[in-house]
Amino acid sequence: MNANHSKLGFPRAALLTIICLVSVFPLLWMLLLSVKTKTLTYDPSTWFFIPTFENYKAIFQERDVINYFKNSFIIIIFTTVISIFIGSLAAYGFARFNFKKKENLAFWVLSMRMLPPMASVIPFFIMASLLGMLDTHLVLIISYMLFNIPFTIWMMRGFFEEIPVALEEAAFVDGASRFQVFTRIILPLAIPGLIATAIFCIINSWNEFVFALFLTSANASTLPTTVTLFLSVSGVVWGEMSAIGVVTVLPVLIFAMIVQKYMIRGLTFGGVK
Numbered sequence: 001m002n003a004n005h006s007k008l009g010f011p012r013a014a015l016l017t018i019i020c021l022v023s024v025f026p027l028l029w030m031l032l033l034s035v036k037t038k039t040l041t042y043d044p045s046t047w048f049f050i051p052t053f054e055n056y057k058a059i060f061q062e063r064d065v066i067n068y069f070k071n072s073f074i075i076i077i078f079t080t081v082i083s084i085f086i087g088s089l090a091a092y093g094f095a096r097f098n099f100k101k102k103e104n105l106a107f108w109v110l111s112m113r114m115l116p117p118m119a120s121v122i123p124f125f126i127m128a129s130l131l132g133m134l135d136t137h138l139v140l141i142i143s144y145m146l147f148n149i150p151f152t153i154w155m156m157r158g159f160f161e162e163i164p165v166a167l168e169e170a171a172f173v174d175g176a177s178r179f180q181v182f183t184r185i186i187l188p189l190a191i192p193g194l195i196a197t198a199i200f201c202i203i204n205s206w207n208e209f210v211f212a213l214f215l216t217s218a219n220a221s222t223l224p225t226t227v228t229l230f231l232s233v234s235g236v237v238w239g240e241m242s243a244i245g246v247v248t249v250l251p252v253l254i255f256a257m258i259v260q261k262y263m264i265r266g267l268t269f270g271g272v273k
Contacts, residue, residue: 027249030242030249031242031246032242033238033239033242034055034056034239034242034243034245035051035052035053035055036049036051036052036055036239037052037054037239038239041238041239042238054239055239055242055243056243056247058240058243059226059240059243059244059247063226063229063240065223065226065244065247068221068222068223068225068226069223069247071220071221071222071223072206072222072223075137075140075141075144075205075220075222076202076205076206078137078141079140079141079144079145079148079201079205080148080198080201080202080205082141082145083144083145083148083149084152084194084197084198084201086145086149086152087148087150087151087152087153087156087197088152088156088194089182090109090149090153091152091153091154091155091156091157091159091160092156092160092182092186094153094157095160095161096160096165096168106153106157109150109153109154110150110153110154111150112146112147112150113150113151113154115146115147117147117210117211118210120143120146121143121210121211121214121215124139124143124146124211124214124215125214125215128215134215134216134217135215135217135219135221136216136219136220137220139215139216139220140211140212140215140216140222143215144204144208144211148201148204148205151200151201151204152197155193155197155200156190156193156194156197158193159190159192159193159194160186160190163186163190167185167189168181168185168186171184171185192262195259195262196262199256199259199262202255203252203255203256206224206251206252207224207252208222208224212224213225213228223244223247224248226244226248227241227244227245229244
């Protein structure tokens with residue numbers, strides 16, 4: 001039996017290694033381009049060279065990347081907090097109350113998450129234009145909530161359903177109100193789920209491109225939209241575009257590595273301990 005497992009183990013490990021290399025290669029290639037000179041950028045056969053950080057210097061000094069980073073940070077914080085607050089209340093309602101066509105309504109809420117961004121960005125653009133909200137943080141916060149709140153409801157409903165109803169009934173006997181039960185008993189028990197949901201909301205908002213591109217132009221543009229700055233009639237500035245790609249990916253990558261254990265703990269969360 002052990003011999004058979006060892007024979008199967010090597011091909012499986014080799015296959016997984018190849019898949020990992022294929023997945024990581026675009027990131028490595030982007031990193032390689034970001035430290036090449038403009039001349040070497042158009043020579044893909046050059047793998048060994050003296051790296052330069054001129055592209056990074058250019059995007060910070062000439063492209064005002066810090067301002068885009070600040071916009072992304074502000075929008076993500078507000079979007080995540082509001083989405084978690086509203087989504088948790090709605091999820092608790094779906095988990096604890098029985099009403100007519102509850103499952104149909106729950107599926108309709110989840111279907112909002114399935115809506116392609118290009119299908120909803122045009123109505124958002126028209127409404128934001130009429131209200132004078134284009135190129136503001138507020139319009140992106142509202143639009144990001146369009147896909148974060150349904151995701152929060154879908155995630156948190158499962159977490160709330162795993163918490164025993166007997167805990168709430170005992171609190172009701174002691175005279176606690178529904179809101180007190182929710183804030184003092186349910187939410188503390190669901191903290192792992194809240195953390196996992198917040199992490200996914202942050203990552204989804206950070207990587208969002210379509211809404212940020214169409215609804216902003218300068219004042220509220222986020223970091224992913226900066227890739228369009230390097231497209232012109234004279235060609236593509238590959239070095240600086242790769243540098244901005246690395247700067248955009250790096251915070252999310254570091255964040256995911258730091259909170260990985262919290263994501264796993266939240267996704268395997270159970271109400272009975």
